[in-house]
Amino acid sequence: MGRGVARYDPGVTTLFVFVDGVGAGDRDPATNPLARGDFLLSRFADGGGAPLPRGGRAALADACLGVAGRPQSATGQATLLTGENAPAHLGRHLLGFPNAPLRALLQERSLFRALAAAGRRGAFANAYPVAYLRALGHAADGAPEPALAGSRRRARAAATTVAYAAGGGRFRTLEDARRGEGLTHDLTGERARGLGVSLPRRAPEEAAEILLRLAAGHDLALFEFFETDEAGHARSMERALDALGRLDAFLRALVDGLGPEDALVVTSDHGNLEDLSLRNHTLAPVPLLGFGRAAAEVEQVRDLTGVAPLLLRLAGADAPAGGQPRRTTLATSQSRSP
Template identity: 35%
Template sequence: MLFLFVDGLGLGGALEDLFPFLLDLSPAPLDATLGVEGLPQSGTGQTALLTGENAAKLLGHHQGPFPSPRLRPLLRRSLYAWAKEKGLKVLHANGYRPEYLRRATEGKRLLLSAFAQAASLAGLPLLPLGHPLALPPGFWEDPYGAGAKAAGLARAFDLVVLEYWALDLAAHRHPESLPERFLELTLFLRGFLAEGGTLLLTSDHGNAEEPWHPQHTRNPVPLVYTGRAGAFPRELTGVFPWLQVVLTCKMLKSDRNT
């Protein structure tokens, strides 16, 4: 399975024009507000996705872009840690520039996303760009080929996680480039699905679906899953326990077939 996390993707706004391919995949809506006033943010939203815990309520506010130290105990019990404990082969597929990792980890503040922190806390490596198992986090020269590579990785691992943050970056800083980013995502997804892989796609908050302003939104975010599953969760905190059930069922089915 590929868990493609797309930072800053909400449902509504101009999405029908910007990203029609996503709507063809019949996304279910997830409430990203976490029951807290204000605009959802990446640090608390991603932590909620990965742990099933309401990080915004714990802090008393939405917080981003990077999780505060108070959220690290939650991230120690993330999807990555659970999957490893269950004996699953897990890959955090993002490739990082070495100079970026030095800046992000050697200063007074840890400038890593919740996904990167959770992977590292679970003992998974943060791979350098160019590693054979790594994918750039967007801006792919060949998006279709990158999707096909992701499908190959998903066949080799039980769970592959890729964090695509280029969309949120474009929405904040370069909204004129959003059509290019949405086309890139479309081609990536086409390349992945053409190889027959199972896809899970979701986000932490809305942003790019309303390109006429640079702020986050309170719109629901999409949940796409191309495998078989029961009822979908309705909010960010429901994704982790739902995914535990999905992956456990896949493990049981695999055991029966061996």
């Protein structure tokens, strides 16, 4: 059992925390908030960074993928979630939300689809408004949140929602988050409360407990955090340090709560936050962190295309070329202890 965070299931779980917009930059605290503290994601262009707890290991993964231009969210996330070189598939990097060709790629090659085909179970911890899910055509229990009823923002599917839907899983709502069975994107629920939604105020460590609990009985559980990318685009050191502080407390609690055979993978889709002198994304490689059974494998990943195969191996659903997953029994001799 970890120190400070309870374990809820004796089974083996792989956790995947996707953090938007964090690259490995220079050690310059004037422009790089990651150089202002020993965050787990404080990885730098020279390959260095603070030691990781519980035998964790770090690598740097290329996000450019041989395609000219700055890496972008739609193609980077599609690559992470399929193992396919999405910018090469599209012929360019695509920002924001996936277009029709990327949605088709995600629906066909999603790691959650491969997981389901292998008879394994996946979970997506992020909670969404009922109206948003229904606007995308997904089933959602309960009534739409009154506080959000007047929103005129067009509902657009992110890569994560398309990839998860391809596996047939149930999406979580803000009511799930209220009951402690899902997580808001900011971990604490502060943003939803600011819009008038009634949610409890959660500490990052409590959010980690919730993720560990809801992951129980699943082979792979995903959580997406995007406030880092927002802070990078805003060029705000204050917002960046606030987001990193919450995220780091959450990640450390997750590491602390890992069971002896569990795995945790943390990575990003492109650089941004590590250079606040720019408003745009960067060409930097992204940190790739592995804990538990993932620690011994992350150093073999060279670019974003290697993340989905790694996650499927760890979840016992290896997918070879051709997209037909096979059941896999993983060796457990690589587990880490405090």
